[in-house]
Amino acid sequence: MTPDDSNRIRAKQRARATAMALLLGFLVVLIFFITLSKIRAGMHG
Amino acid sequence: MSSIPSSVFVPADWRDFLALTKPRVMTLVVFTGLCGMLAAPVGVDPVIGFTAILCIALGAGAAGALNQWYEADLDALMKRTAKRPLPAGRMSRESALHFGVGLACFSVILMGLAVNYVAAGILTVSILFYVLVYTVWLKRRTPQNIVIGGAAGAFPPLIGWAAATGQVALLPLLLFSLVFLWTPPHFWALALFVKTDYANAGVPMLPVVAGERVTRAQIGLYTIPMAIAAVAPWPLGLTGAIYGIIASAGTALFAAYAAIVAFRHTQPDDAMKPEKRLFKYSILYLFLLFGALVVDRWA
Numbered sequence: 001m002t003p004d005d006s007n008r009i010r011a012k013q014r015a016r017a018t019a020m021a022l023l024l025g026f027l028v029v030l031i032f033f034i035t036l037s038k039i040r041a042g043m044h045g
Numbered sequence: 046m047s048s049i050p051s052s053v054f055v056p057a058d059w060r061d062f063l064a065l066t067k068p069r070v071m072t073l074v075v076f077t078g079l080c081g082m083l084a085a086p087v088g089v090d091p092v093i094g095f096t097a098i099l100c101i102a103l104g105a106g107a108a109g110a111l112n113q114w115y116e117a118d119l120d121a122l123m124k125r126t127a128k129r130p131l132p133a134g135r136m137s138r139e140s141a142l143h144f145g146v147g148l149a150c151f152s153v154i155l156m157g158l159a160v161n162y163v164a165a166g167i168l169t170v171s172i173l174f175y176v177l178v179y180t181v182w183l184k185r186r187t188p189q190n191i192v193i194g195g196a197a198g199a200f201p202p203l204i205g206w207a208a209a210t211g212q213v214a215l216l217p218l219l220l221f222s223l224v225f226l227w228t229p230p231h232f233w234a235l236a237l238f239v240k241t242d243y244a245n246a247g248v249p250m251l252p253v254v255a256g257e258r259v260t261r262a263q264i265g266l267y268t269i270p271m272a273i274a275a276v277a278p279w280p281l282g283l284t285g286a287i288y289g290i291i292a293s294a295g296t297a298l299f300a301a302y303a304a305i306v307a308f309r310h311t312q313p314d315d316a317m318k319p320e321k322r323l324f325k326y327s328i329l330y331l332f333l334l335f336g337a338l339v340v341d342r343w344a
Binding site: 009015019040 | 055056057058059090092093096099159
């Protein structure tokens, strides 16, 4: 495996890790807001 | 040429996972799901509404990914699909399967916990229907594949309505029928001008198996019940005049385009313009009707 191939694999791994981190961050925020909505609905209903 | 040995694991790009979800198909699914939700007689919390649409999109994406996982061999034979991640060799089949199953489970669980169990149940049925009934069972066996398979694409407005109300009613069932009956003329118009591609892959699409004359007649026949399902909400008092007038005019134009295709014969070196026009208009038609439904509800 050449250094170029190695760099290409590393770049792909980095891009995937970044995409996964952003996705998980988004889910944390989404679930936080879902919880707030559920609490609000519970208070009114 | 790459010198990476076959024993080294090369991860698939995140863009390939995105491509696996068929984002263009998802646009129509999200739109009809959103319209189904907005047409419901009760308001929905914006966060819960957003989550429901997200779950519909993820469920559709999961079904698309599992469809590509199962049909990788077929996709490799068609020019239109040969560059997809699996036939192009940019992703392993195992990764696509894990991604599809994971996404399907996640979308259903999130829908059940955050929205309601009725919407989650219909979402589950729609994913299983698309993957098992359409992709695995019907697509390679019968030229009626897209008739039954079309039901899978008809679920989103029903899910959107169920997400808002927690139940199913006559209007979303009519919307389901509309998309279900719209699918055959829409896809057979496409199949008429990409016939060679399907024929090369051995997919028993109606023009390949029964010929053009039968396909054209079927396009005309399916347009009749589709037109009834499209206009019916107005006389039944389920929608107002805004939807009624737009649906009547839009459906009349659809029927006219479908009639031209139904009664036409292909000429040598035919550019298939009426078929391409019907296919393009059929997409616009669905957007138009669902848009009119929402405007009618909120006007």
